[in-house]
Amino acid sequence: MAVSIKDIAERLNVSTATVSLTLSGQGDLRKVSKKTQQRVLACARELRYQPNVLARSLNKGYSENLGLIVPDITDSFFSQLADQIELEAEKRNYTLMMCCSHNDYRREERMIGLLQQKRVDGLLIAPLRRPDDGPYQNLADGFPAVAFDQLQPQWKGNSVVSNDRKTSGEIVERMVRRGARRIALLCIDAERYSIRERVRGYREALEAAGIAACEELYAELSIDSYRCDLPQVLDRILAVRPRVDAFFFTTHLLAEELVHYMQERGVRLPDDCQLACFHGNMLLRSLFPSITIVQMPIEEIARESVRLICDQIEYRKKGIPAPPAEHLILDCIFE
């Protein structure tokens, strides 16, 4: 069996309180003699004492673990976010319990319950769109939670999102400035908040530029079937006249799938055709040197989300009611 505080106490003929106090650094504060402290520390080292954090957590009511739920960790956007969140959490001495909702909101709801059962101190979640618009049933009232990336109407807590509408408008402006008039917009999961905002930004910018939106140049795809549906959609859009002269993808996933389409079909885009997407990678840039890639403010999202969750946890520890929820809107980065 592992060595416990009791083993040390017995060996040294002191009480477990003394051991606990000095080990937790309260020795001086609580006036444990220097000598005793040294003996305790030495003995702990000698026996390779590892505190049982479960016992501590049970006693204190805090686990120093944070739950993280993302739709899909294999999406580079979320893996980069998870990476940064882990780093930020670590700075504040939290360990992450990570779960993927796999774009299934029933599963997401389950994960919310699971992580609370596991006694995480707070929950960071990139929420899915919920078909029912119902409340988060498994999220206990007042439980520290921060939503990032997406805003859900039924989410009442803190949130950190990017400035989708504005950025989307700027993308369109830029395309228009470069001569585009027939700008196609393709999106996945159009009912999600951030996507709706991107669509809105697109429409507003078109209008501002005096260009009538053309419904034939607009398509919504589903996250579950976009790979299989995209080819027909592209066939259709490419056949529209006057001809499309720019593609705006609300997500890198679609831009990547475009590459696949072009290769499969042996299709080339018109030479003057502009491209843009949210969140990209080096390969996309290499394939389409002139593509406009808007990077999400990943580090900032991570930093602010962790900050907000930690603040909430602190309030909770102190028994102070948390201040009203914050809604941060962060700017994207034009590459």
Add this chain to the structure above:
Amino acid sequence: MAVSIKDIAERLNVSTATVSLTLSGQGDLRKVSKKTQQRVLACARELRYQPNVLARSLNKGYSENLGLIVPDITDSFFSQLADQIELEAEKRNYTLMMCCSHNDYRREERMIGLLQQKRVDGLLIAPLRRPDDGPYQNLADGFPAVAFDQLQPQWKGNSVVSNDRKTSGEIVERMVRRGARRIALLCIDAERYSIRERVRGYREALEAAGIAACEELYAELSIDSYRCDLPQVLDRILAVRPRVDAFFFTTHLLAEELVHYMQERGVRLPDDCQLACFHGNMLLRSLFPSITIVQMPIEEIARESVRLICDQIEYRKKGIPAPPAEHLILDCIFE
């Protein structure tokens, strides 16, 4: 405060033992009357009772959490692996605590200690190369652990790796069959076991094909600086005569960086130049339609790793000494 087993017991005028027994499903076994069981269940539901798993874990000595340490979650190989591991772990009722070692073995060592402190039941780890070849100091003796992806000489537990040597040989054979004679090999982190094996497979296959290995066509890069070093290396290799006619990258990261190089430098590869790499994605395939991509057996690695760790945990629970460590070698998949 959350509702506890005691609250239910008091409300129903039964003992906490009775409540605990029926709630944990041992009601029938331990002969709690049906009536009492129903009352307990109803009351638990009514009060929305959530068991405190910390208390249970403290008592039982098992947390039903698994630790996962990967070098870099933003590498698609590891994010796909993490995704599958989570799925497999979930099937067996384990939740993951994920940490990234960020290619820093001091950090890895810290994470090993941290996760054990957090009382995970076992550790899944894609180990880093360790400059010192020293033992894993923070890994407690006999602690359930499985290494995957990489084998380290000082790792004494179970491991799951892919068949790197054989696969590497097959890649070279295939290139030779297609006419290559001047096959360059570029690798990152050449001291790592799997990379050494890939190099070995490459050399063996060259020899078997009667081709003398040319050291000028071989390069080792570091994980920390490969991005910045690759261009010169490629410049150099492309200048070698007789001319290189195939590039074999031990990792997709290098193949991706090649794209960057070509675009930056405005260089095109010779038309007949063959390419191959371990672990790839759709974009690479689109960029280089004829590239040979060898996919890692990700699902299998995940499945077997989780199986092994769970077996070990079971042995530990039963107090049976674990059988000798298994070393699984799984085949890669030619795409």
Add this chain to the structure above:
DNA sequence: CTGAAAGCGCTTACAG
């Protein structure tokens, strides 16, 4: 300066 004791919320022999 130090110790005895209660408590965090469970589980599990043990006794009846």
Add this chain to the structure above:
DNA sequence: CTGAAAGCGCTTACAG
């Protein structure tokens, strides 16, 4: 069939 009690390994008033 059910309860009283000990214990998992800590922390923290409280008393001396």
